[in-house]
Amino acid sequence: MIDLLWLVPALPLAGSVFNLFFGRRLGNPLSGVVACFAVFASFLIAALAVISYTSGDTSSPAQLHLFPWIAWDTGRTQMLVAEAGFMLDPLACVMVLVVTGVGSLIHLYSLGYMSHDPGYPRFFTYLNLFTFSMLTLVLANNFLLMFVGWELVGLCSYLLIGFWYTRPSAASAGQKAFIVNRVGDWGFLIGLFLIWATFGTFQFFAENHAPGVLDDPAGVLKGGGGLDLSSLFGEGVVFPVTLAIALLLFIGATGKSAQVPLYVWLPDAMEGPTPVSALIHAATMVTAGVYMVARAHSLYELAPEALTVVAAIGAITAIFAASIALVQNDIKRVLAYSTVSQLGYMFLGLGSGAYASGVFHLMTHAFFKALLFLGAGSVIHGLSDEQDLRRMGGLFKYMRVTAITFMIGWLAIIGIPPFAGFFSKDLILAKTFERGQEDPVFLLLYLLGLITVGLTAFYMSRLVFLAFFGPYRGAAAHTPTEAAATPEHEPVAAQPLPLGEAARSAGKGMPYPDAHGPVAVNAAAHGPAHAGPHETPATMLIPLVVLAFLSIVGGLWPLSGVPGFLPLGQAPTGVEEFLAPSLASHAASTTEAVLDPTIEIALTVASVGAALLGLLVAAALYLAGRPRPADIVSAFGTPYRWLVNKWYVDELYQALIAHPGARLASFLSAFDLGVVDGAVNGVARLARGTGGLLRGLQSGYVRGYAVTFVVGAFAVLAYWAFRP
Amino acid sequence: MNHMQLPFPLPVIPPTVPTEAYLILSGILFALGCTGVILRKSALTIFMSIELMLNAVNLSFVAFARQHGQFDGQIFVFFVMAVAAAEVAVGLAIIIDIFRSRRTADIDDVSWLKG
Numbered sequence: 001m002i003d004l005l006w007l008v009p010a011l012p013l014a015g016s017v018f019n020l021f022f023g024r025r026l027g028n029p030l031s032g033v034v035a036c037f038a039v040f041a042s043f044l045i046a047a048l049a050v051i052s053y054t055s056g057d058t059s060s061p062a063q064l065h066l067f068p069w070i071a072w073d074t075g076r077t078q079m080l081v082a083e084a085g086f087m088l089d090p091l092a093c094v095m096v097l098v099v100t101g102v103g104s105l106i107h108l109y110s111l112g113y114m115s116h117d118p119g120y121p122r123f124f125t126y127l128n129l130f131t132f133s134m135l136t137l138v139l140a141n142n143f144l145l146m147f148v149g150w151e152l153v154g155l156c157s158y159l160l161i162g163f164w165y166t167r168p169s170a171a172s173a174g175q176k177a178f179i180v181n182r183v184g185d186w187g188f189l190i191g192l193f194l195i196w197a198t199f200g201t202f203q204f205f206a207e208n209h210a211p212g213v214l215d216d217p218a219g220v221l222k223g224g225g226g227l228d229l230s231s232l233f234g235e236g237v238v239f240p241v242t243l244a245i246a247l248l249l250f251i252g253a254t255g256k257s258a259q260v261p262l263y264v265w266l267p268d269a270m271e272g273p274t275p276v277s278a279l280i281h282a283a284t285m286v287t288a289g290v291y292m293v294a295r296a297h298s299l300y301e302l303a304p305e306a307l308t309v310v311a312a313i314g315a316i317t318a319i320f321a322a323s324i325a326l327v328q329n330d331i332k333r334v335l336a337y338s339t340v341s342q343l344g345y346m347f348l349g350l351g352s353g354a355y356a357s358g359v360f361h362l363m364t365h366a367f368f369k370a371l372l373f374l375g376a377g378s379v380i381h382g383l384s385d386e387q388d389l390r391r392m393g394g395l396f397k398y399m400r401v402t403a404i405t406f407m408i409g410w411l412a413i414i415g416i417p418p419f420a421g422f423f424s425k426d427l428i429l430a431k432t433f434e435r436g437q438e439d440p441v442f443l444l445l446y447l448l449g450l451i452t453v454g455l456t457a458f459y460m461s462r463l464v465f466l467a468f469f470g471p472y473r474g475a476a477a478h479t480p481t482e483a484a485a486t487p488e489h490e491p492v493a494a495q496p497l498p499l500g501e502a503a504r505s506a507g508k509g510m511p512y513p514d515a516h517g518p519v520a521v522n523a524a525a526h527g528p529a530h531a532g533p534h535e536t537p538a539t540m541l542i543p544l545v546v547l548a549f550l551s552i553v554g555g556l557w558p559l560s561g562v563p564g565f566l567p568l569g570q571a572p573t574g575v576e577e578f579l580a581p582s583l584a585s586h587a588a589s590t591t592e593a594v595l596d597p598t599i600e601i602a603l604t605v606a607s608v609g610a611a612l613l614g615l616l617v618a619a620a621l622y623l624a625g626r627p628r629p630a631d632i633v634s635a636f637g638t639p640y641r642w643l644v645n646k647w648y649v650d651e652l653y654q655a656l657i658a659h660p661g662a663r664l665a666s667f668l669s670a671f672d673l674g675v676v677d678g679a680v681n682g683v684a685r686l687a688r689g690t691g692g693l694l695r696g697l698q699s700g701y702v703r704g705y706a707v708t709f710v711v712g713a714f715a716v717l718a719y720w721a722f723r724p
Numbered sequence: 725m726n727h728m729q730l731p732f733p734l735p736v737i738p739p740t741v742p743t744e745a746y747l748i749l750s751g752i753l754f755a756l757g758c759t760g761v762i763l764r765k766s767a768l769t770i771f772m773s774i775e776l777m778l779n780a781v782n783l784s785f786v787a788f789a790r791q792h793g794q795f796d797g798q799i800f801v802f803f804v805m806a807v808a809a810a811e812v813a814v815g816l817a818i819i820i821d822i823f824r825s826r827r828t829a830d831i832d833d834v835s836w837l838k839g
């Protein structure tokens with residue numbers, strides 16, 4: 001089966017190319033069906049490959065060498081070699097199944113969601129191209145090919161965020177995402193250069209060699225992971241090259257996986273169609289950074305300080321994004337900040353040395369966050385493009401399937417057992433706490449993580465209660481009095497709309513408002529009979545149900561390897577055992593401190609308790625209305641304003657980076673026009689001026705010329721005659 | 725210059741007319757031609773004036789050749805005459821063509837090359 005592995009990325013690529021050329025001719029819905037089949041076939045092949053691989057020996061990866069891509073003799077001891085080759089190991093198994101599986105469901109969902117969009121074939125071209133790119137990223141057997149996939153998913157992200165390119169806010173959001181990602185890619189690329197310079201290879205694994213080659217088989221590194229530069233700069237000079245590589249790679253990860261300080265693009269990326277938000281900006285692409293760090297974990301273990309940085313950034317991102325999510329009113333923005341926050345958890349897990357826990361959370365998060373986004377898309381679809389939570393409410397009775405599946409996702413993300421999020425999040429927190437036994441910094445990070453559990457529970461519960469419970473507050477509310485009788489929520493007009501939302505409401509008049517323009521226009525034209533909340537069609541509900549099922553059972557995986565009930569400390573649990581060939585820690589120190597079971601139980605109780613606390617506070621505010629949210633807002637005016645304005649980070653970046661950048665650009669533009677173009681034009685003007693002066697001599701009168709001859713001849717004669 | 729050596733000695737002609745006289749005549753002819761070229765407006769007259777200047781030069785060539793007893797100047801005159809003949813052929817053709825198209829041979833009307 002491993003020989004067919006190349007088909008897994010090739011099929012979506014073929015679908016993309018096919019739709020590029022024939023999509024418009026096939027039209028709607030055939031082009032979408034083609035795309036769906038391409039991804040679904042890819043999923044089947046991937047599943048077969050994974051089954052055949054995991055039924056055998058998984059201690060070393062299965063390699064599929066396609067062709068040598070770069071073979072450049074540099075004239076030094078090592079050749080620059082990179083091959084186009086794919087690889088299946090337990091980590092890649094998890095990733096490839098998540099990408100193709102969730103990808104198939106979202107393709108299916110898009111059939112319905114995008115059905116009225118004029119750009120239908122283009123959408124599926126991009127979506128298939130994205131699937132191909134992401135599969136290249138996760139299946140690549142070396143860093144360089146992975147980087148190719150990494151850049152391609154960035155391109156697809158840009159294309160799909162700006163899918164409705166006639167809307168200025170979408171176009172600029174796409175550019176923002178691309179540019180911020182470039183900052184991260186810069187770090188990744190420099191890291192790659194250093195990897196090659198240090199290790200002389202890009203391969204993740206040596207042939208028939210289980211641990212990564214990056215744990216220095218050639219013995220070039222000193223004990224601390226540094227490169228000995230004594231011969232160049234004098235005795236004792238050691239460049240911490242692995243630390244540099246690890247941090248540079250992590251800069252790449254912060255860009256792609258939306259971590260502090262490069263997270264700013266992800267909330268704006270919600271300008272794209274909702275299936276895109278689900279597939280790219282929640283389930284798969286943004287996890288590429290997590291995957292990359294996990295893939296390079298043997299490098300990180302050579303530089304433990306880098307792991308601490310990873311964990312700290314993760315925890316800070318988690319609580320920071322969660323705090324912003326508390327007060328957002330756009331349903332997709334709440335979910336976007338939630339994604340940033342959950343990605344922070346994954347990095348916290350990775351940084352604690354528990355790589356499997358991070359990857360496990362990546363998987364469960366892909367299930368429940370895709371579910372939540374698709375559910376939000378269903379709500380937006382059902383309400384004819386309403387995204388503001390303050391104009392929703394009571395949707396439970398209008399859209400039962402959406403509501404129930406959404407609530408399963410809600411319980412999963414806030415970590416209520418036995419839903420998926422509980423297990424993965426609890427594993428991360430437990431591992432962080434465990435790591436805290438050796439390094440007190442991690443105890444602080446654990447505390448941040450625990451607070452974030454409470455915040456997550458609050459904002460997700462707020463979202464659910466505002467959207468699905470209480471009276472309907474939409475534009476087509478049955479009676480104005482009923483809508484007016486529910487003053488429990490933040491005043492709609494009294495607070496400043498965040499920039500993106502203002503832009504969005506300005507964009508409503510554009511040809512393609514969010515979701516599907518023609519529908520919105522039609523719905524408005526048909527009057528309230530069609531404009532009221534309604535359930536979405538079956539093609540969109542099936543993925544919701546499947547993902548809901550996965551969100552319930554996806555977390556039970558760790559139990560498969562453990563006799564007890566909860567994944568308490570008796571490592572390795574099922575998921576860790578499975579991922580061990582890819583992610584086993586080579587450093588001896590980390591996993592030794594196994595916690596006392598009672599402490600483990602206490603940790604679990606603490607995190608579930610935090611979640612319940614958040615849930616109850618949200619219920620008190622938004623279900624019971626005691627105390628009223630508006631009172632809370634007026635009591636905490638300043639903190640509320642900071643949160644609503646997202647800590648003014650966008651404004652800060654605008655002032656610190658974007659504005660000086662624009663100033664520099666306009667200066668350079670003036671320099672180009674004035675000095676560079678000026679030099680070129682100046683030469684031309686000089687020639688023209690000289691010509692203008694000299695043309696006066698060309699009178700056109702032959703006799704004038706003759707006089708000149710004569711005078712000249714006499715002058716020459718006189719010179720020769722009278723020269724001294 | 726590599727002077728030509730004749731296979732036989734030139735007959736020595738007694739200097740009845742001094743070289744200066746030829747040169748003075750040549751200078752007068754050249755000045756006349758030059759004045760004609762500068763002052764006359766008719767293309768044909770200018771042409772004839774040019775011929776006058778050429779022949780003035782020819783005269784001084786021949787005079788010097790005689791004075792020095794060498795052939796060089798005389799041979800050069802043949803070249804000048806040949807080139808002058810070619811020039812006449814081309815120049816007259818141009819003048820005729822101009823006359824056909826513009827109905828005039830006035831040199832001041834032909835100033836297309838004015839810059």
